[in-house]
Amino acid sequence: MPSDALFLVLLGGPGAGKGTQAERLSEILGIPQVSTGELFRENLKKETELGLLAKGYMERGELVPDEVTVGMVRERLSRADARKGAILDGFPRTIAQAEALEELLVEMDHQLAVVPNIQVPDDVLLARLAGRWTCRKCGAMYHQLFSPPQEEGVCDRCGGELYQRPDDTPDTQKHRIEVYKEQTAPLIDYYREKGLLAEVDGRPGIDKIQAELLEIVRGL
Ligand code: AMP
Numbered sequence: 001m002p003s004d005a006l007f008l009v010l011l012g013g014p015g016a017g018k019g020t021q022a023e024r025l026s027e028i029l030g031i032p033q034v035s036t037g038e039l040f041r042e043n044l045k046k047e048t049e050l051g052l053l054a055k056g057y058m059e060r061g062e063l064v065p066d067e068v069t070v071g072m073v074r075e076r077l078s079r080a081d082a083r084k085g086a087i088l089d090g091f092p093r094t095i096a097q098a099e100a101l102e103e104l105l106v107e108m109d110h111q112l113a114v115v116p117n118i119q120v121p122d123d124v125l126l127a128r129l130a131g132r133w134t135c136r137k138c139g140a141m142y143h144q145l146f147s148p149p150q151e152e153g154v155c156d157r158c159g160g161e162l163y164q165r166p167d168d169t170p171d172t173q174k175h176r177i178e179v180y181k182e183q184t185a186p187l188i189d190y191y192r193e194k195g196l197l198a199e200v201d202g203r204p205g206i207d208k209i210q211a212e213l214l215e216i217v218r219g220l
Contacts, residue, residue: 032082135162137160
């Protein structure tokens with residue numbers, strides 16, 4: 001019998017708001033946010049073997065190879081806090097990763113509940129990526145226009161220093177959107193065919209999108 005744990009995948013292009021929403025939903029629903037981008041950045045900061053392997057791909061705005069990413073997610077989901085579920089943010093990003101996730105969840109006697117797709121047009125994605133700041137210490141995200149910190153350059157949550165991600169430069173941003181279209185957007189149809197997709201308009205403000213996501217989850 002599949003468990004009553006809650007596993008969600010948030011889909012959407014780079015800058016669609018997956019990270020912001022995953023962070024909020026995680027607090028409200030009491031299940032961890034599992035962000036592969038954040039896990040890679042933590043590994044990079046600690047200079048682990050995994051981090052060094054991922055570095056070049058991340059700097060170029062390309063995807064880290066599937067087997068490396070899936071191995072990292074497998075380890076993360078095996079931790080005790082993911083027993084009640086998880087909000088997957090930035091994973092899967094390829095069909096092969098989606099298939100691996102399905103196998104992983106079956107092994108754990110779990111299943112995906114729903115896959116909200118946060119839809120945002122390209123010009124809005126670029127505008128959002130351009131003003132994005134991330135906390136070096138805790139990974140919290142801010143935007144200079146849409147969700148600025150109380151004090152410039154300082155994280156509201158932990159007081160850490162805010163920085164602009166090296167893969168948030170204009171050229172890399174454009175490349176990440178192309179990579180998203182080629183390799184990740186096919187997941188929209190993949191999950192639609194499985195009856196798991198829920199479309200969400202990602203243009204309104206953060207609170208409105210959050211309310212819509214909660215409505216989807218509570219209606220399950
Ligand atoms: P993000 O923070 O989700 O924008 O991810 C930052 C970078 O980490 C991406 O541009 C990729 O280089 C890498 N990355 C994150 N998630 C994945 C994934 N699921 N598959 C492959 N690479 C990933």
